[in-house]
Amino acid sequence: MYKYVLKRLLYILPILMLIILIVFSILNVTPGNPARIMLGADASQELVDNLNEELGLNKPLIQRYLGYLAGVFRLDFGISYRSQAPVFNEILGNFPTTIRLAVFAVLTSALIGIPLGVLSAVRRYSLMDMSFTVSALVLASIPNFWLGIMLMLIFSLRLGILPSGGIGSLSHYILPVLTMALPSAAYILRMTRTIMMETMRQDYIRTAKAKGASPARIIFRHALKNALLPVLTSLGMNFAQLLGGTLIIEAVFGLPGIGSVILKAMQMKDVPVIMAATIFLAVLFMLIMLLIDIMYAYIDPRIKAQFK
Amino acid sequence: MKKRIAEDRNDSQLADIWYRFQKNKPAVVGLIVITLIISVALFADVIANYETEAIAQYPTERLQTMSGEHWFGTDGYGRDLFARIVHGARYSLTFGLVCSLIGLVGGSAIGATAAFFGGRVDNAIMRFIDVIMSIPGILLTLALIAALGFGLKNMIIAMSVSMIPGFSRIVRSQVLTIVRQEYIEAAKACGVSNARIIFVHVLPNAIGMIIVNATMSISGLIIGAAGLSFIGMGVQPPAPEWGAMVAESTNYMRMYPHLVFFPGISIVITALSFNLLGDGLADALDPRMKE
Numbered sequence: 064m065y066k067y068v069l070k071r072l073l074y075i076l077p078i079l080m081l082i083i084l085i086v087f088s089i090l091n092v093t094p095g096n097p098a099r100i101m102l103g104a105d106a107s108q109e110l111v112d113n114l115n116e117e118l119g120l121n122k123p124l125i126q127r128y129l130g131y132l133a134g135v136f137r138l139d140f141g142i143s144y145r146s147q148a149p150v151f152n153e154i155l156g157n158f159p160t161t162i163r164l165a166v167f168a169v170l171t172s173a174l175i176g177i178p179l180g181v182l183s184a185v186r187r188y189s190l191m192d193m194s195f196t197v198s199a200l201v202l203a204s205i206p207n208f209w210l211g212i213m214l215m216l217i218f219s220l221r222l223g224i225l226p227s228g229g230i231g232s233l234s235h236y237i238l239p240v241l242t243m244a245l246p247s248a249a250y251i252l253r254m255t256r257t258i259m260m261e262t263m264r265q266d267y268i269r270t271a272k273a274k275g276a277s278p279a280r281i282i283f284r285h286a287l288k289n290a291l292l293p294v295l296t297s298l299g300m301n302f303a304q305l306l307g308g309t310l311i312i313e314a315v316f317g318l319p320g321i322g323s324v325i326l327k328a329m330q331m332k333d334v335p336v337i338m339a340a341t342i343f344l345a346v347l348f349m350l351i352m353l354l355i356d357i358m359y360a361y362i363d364p365r366i367k368a369q370f371k
Numbered sequence: 372m373k374k375r376i377a378e379d380r381n382d383s384q385l386a387d388i389w390y391r392f393q394k395n396k397p398a399v400v401g402l403i404v405i406t407l408i409i410s411v412a413l414f415a416d417v418i419a420n421y422e423t424e425a426i427a428q429y430p431t432e433r434l435q436t437m438s439g440e441h442w443f444g445t446d447g448y449g450r451d452l453f454a455r456i457v458h459g460a461r462y463s464l465t466f467g468l469v470c471s472l473i474g475l476v477g478g479s480a481i482g483a484t485a486a487f488f489g490g491r492v493d494n495a496i497m498r499f500i501d502v503i504m505s506i507p508g509i510l511l512t513l514a515l516i517a518a519l520g521f522g523l524k525n526m527i528i529a530m531s532v533s534m535i536p537g538f539s540r541i542v543r544s545q546v547l548t549i550v551r552q553e554y555i556e557a558a559k560a561c562g563v564s565n566a567r568i569i570f571v572h573v574l575p576n577a578i579g580m581i582i583v584n585a586t587m588s589i590s591g592l593i594i595g596a597a598g599l600s601f602i603g604m605g606v607q608p609p610a611p612e613w614g615a616m617v618a619e620s621t622n623y624m625r626m627y628p629h630l631v632f633f634p635g636i637s638i639v640i641t642a643l644s645f646n647l648l649g650d651g652l653a654d655a656l657d658p659r660m661k662e
Contacts, residue, residue, distance in 0.1 A: 081502045089514045204643035206594045208601045209617060209635035212624065220625050307509035314602045326602055329517050337517050345506045352505070 068357055075349065082345050083135060087128050090334050140339035145331050150339045154324060158343070160230065161320035164239055164312070165305045171244035172251050173298055179248075180255025180294075181287060187260060195256075199249035207308050211242040211315040228317035239316045243308050247301045254297045258290040265289075292363055299355040303348045391655040398651020404644040412460040419454035425611050426450070434627055443633045446616070447623055448609075452630065455611035456637050462612045463641055466527065466596035467589035473531035475585050478538020485539070486546035487569075497543070500536045508533050509595070516604050526605040530592060541584050545577040552576075579656035586649035590642035597638050613638050 115121050122130075134141065140150040183192045202210075215238060219227035226235050262268065263286055271285045310322035317323075321340050328336035360366045393399055411418065419425060429449030436444045443452035485496040503511070515529035549555065550573065558568050597614030599605035606612035608619055613634040620630035 078502055078505065081499075082506060085503060085506065086514055089518050092518065200646060201639070201643060204590060204594070204646055205639050206597050206601075206614070206635070206642075208598055208614070209631070209638065212617065212621065212631055212635070216624060216628055216631070303507040307507040310509060310513070311598050311602055325513060326604075329513065329604065332517070334517070337514065341506070341510050341514050344510055348507055349505050 064360070067360055071353055071356060075353065078349065079346060080132060082349075083132060083342055084128060086338055086341050086345070087131060088124070090338050091124060091127065135342070140342075141335040143328075143336050144333045145328075145336075150335045153336065154321060154339055154343055157319055157321050157324050160318055161306070161309050161313070161322060161344075162347075163236065164243065164309050164318070164320060165302060167236060167240040168243035168247065168305050168308075169298060169302055171240055172247035172301065175244065175248040176251025177255050177291075177294060180252040181259055181282065183252060183256040184259035184263065185282060187256075192256075195252060199253050202246045202249040205246065207242060207246065208311045208315050210245065211239065211312055214238050214242055215315070228315075230318055235316075235318075239312050239318060242315070243305055243312055247305060250301060251294065251297065255290065255294050258293050259286060262286045262290045292359060295355055295359065295362075299352050302351050306344050306348055388655045392651050395651040395654055397647045398654075401644040401647030401651065404640065405648060408460050408641055408644070409464060411457055412464050415458045415461060418457050419451065421458055424451050424454035425458045426609055434623060434630075436627070437629065444627070444629050446620060446630055452616075452633055455616060456613070456633055459611045459613045459616065459634065459637065460641075462523075462606060462610070463593045463596065463638065466530065467593040467641075467645065469527055470531045470534060470592045470596075471585045471588045473527075474534025474538050474588070475581065477531070477535040478540075479542045479581065481535065482539040482542030482544075483546050483569075486543045486550060493543075496539075500539050503536045504540075508537075509598075512595070512599070513604065516599070521604055521607065523606050523610075526596065526599055530595060530599075534588060534592070537588075538584070542577070542581060545580050546573060549573050549576050583649060583653045583656060586645060586652055590645040590649070593638065593642050593645070 120127070131141070138151050140154070142148070143150050143153060146153065179195060183195050186192055215227045218225045218238060225238050226232075227238070228235075230236075268281060268285055271281050276285070309320055310325060312318070313320045313322035314326060321343065325337060325340045327333075328340065415421070427450070429445070432441075432445050432449040433447055434445060434449075435441055438444070441451050441453065443456065446452055446455070481496060481500075485493040506514075512529045512533045515532055516525055519525035519528060555568060555572055558572050563572075596605060597612070597617075600612045600614035601618045603615075603618065606615050608615050616634040617631050620627070620634075624631045
């Protein structure tokens with residue numbers, strides 16, 4: 064088991080380097096000239112050249128990449144073109160908001176999606192199941208920014224029961240988290256339903272029924288326990304979507320998360336900040352997937368046995 | 372004679388697919404709505420003049436509610452909301468169709484190459500795709516936009532490129548399952564050329580699944596493009612893009628909620644229709660796929 068975890072952890076390193084290479088190449092083969100952006104349009108060519116020299120921007124791409132990579136492992140992501148402050152500090156300060164949003168949203172979607180999915184599978188083709196199917200389909204077609212705006216219109220501008228933006232108290236998180244969680248809850252619901260229905264057709268469920276186990280015991284003890292594993296994976300995949308979603312949701316509700324850092328940096332062509340924030344989110348996503356894989360191996364005795 | 376038989380068989384297969392498709396009523400509704408939206412986009416200039424009704428500002432007529440003259444009211448610059456939404460259909464459909472087409476062609480080329488050559492080539496390509504896909508899609512798109520710059524063309528490029536890894540995976544797995552079928556082995560045993568196997572035996576069998584996936588991706592692309600325009604990274608105002616229109620009107624939404632409602636609901640209806648169509652196509656093209 065430890066060997067498995069260690070192997071997976073070591074495997075992260077090359078992937079991390081590749082991710083950084085991809086993001087680095089995308090953002091560095093650009094027509095824009097960072098030194099020109101930092102100094103403004105009226106600066107003399109000599110000054111621009113000097114700054115390029117100083118920042119090492121005239122070196123070949125691969126050399127810059129290796130330099131950047133070395134920096135990343137020391138948590139040095141360079142200096143922001145705009146604020147001239149270390150990028151790492153800038154991002155670290157905004158990171159908790161995004162994490163909180165994504166974690167709350169994943170938990171909420173699981174808490175809504177899994178029980179309703181089980182219910183849907185047990186009472187399949189009932190009126191309730193159908194209405195869940197329809198709502199899931201509609202929710203999958205709503206842009207998240209518009210869902211947020213509609214919730215904001217109803218709950219804060221009309222009813223006035225929830226704050227419409229900013230952070231401060233826990234209630235500030237309710238609307239953004241709901242906006243993110245509702246569509247993924249619909250997705251989790253569909254996943255749970257399909258997997259539960261599949262599981263209920265298995266032989267061991269028939270065996271349990273034949274033994275005279277109660278329906279509740281069959282559903283929770285025999286079926287759900289097995290169905291939860293694939294659901295767990297889809298929860299993890301969902302997390303990626305949610306991390307991406309925070310970019311837009313933070314803009315809607317004016318939350319100071321990593322998404323707003325990226326947007327601000329994009330408007331100002333602040334490449335080091337965009338790069339660092341993208342790498343941060345990609346790494347976070349990778350770690351979550353790793354955690355799920357490890358949990359998978361820990362929960363599922365079939366996988367656990369392979370690594371004994 | 373031989374040709375006729377082939378034609379007949381094709382006819383009946385299409386008829387079969389259509390028969391299964393039209394039994395799925397929501398999918399038929401989706402198809403009708405999409406046809407309507409496409410006609411609106413094609414005849415947008417007939418319905419409302421772009422320059423005078425969708426772009427030109429009329430300060431004296433700003434922020435009107437729904438009336439006979441302005442069906443959806445007017446926005447903060449006095450522009451007719453209905454005219455802008457009609458012209459906005461062009462943007463959304465272009466994003467959905469063009470990006471999924473480019474993504475599909477790129478993904479098919481990469482995925483099919485990986486599946487055909489197998490072994491090391493396959494391994495190298497797919498590991499690389501795995502790494503790209505470990506970057507959340509919207510981040511990849513944003514990074515590409517940051518590199519290319521804002522605007523319509525760059526957004527289309529960025530979104531299309533972001534579609535390629537996903538499509539490559541789907542096409543590869545489709546082609547792989549088909550290549551392993553016995554009829555491919557039979558064709559090889561008969562001495563059929565590789566090109567003929569690819570174009571006559573593999574592609575027609577894979578195309579259904581690929582079309583279904585392309586259709587399903589359209590709604591995501593439309594929503595994604597609207598989101599990018601909403602945060603100001605895509606189509607720039609005053610162009611009547613639906614996401615950008617929502618963003619422009621958020622300042623007025625407390626008093627004039629219809630300004631954010633109509634562009635948003637247009638996105639929802641369009642995306643929903645493509646989702647319904649995709650579901651229907653999935654069932655019709657491959658009846659085995661149904662749960």
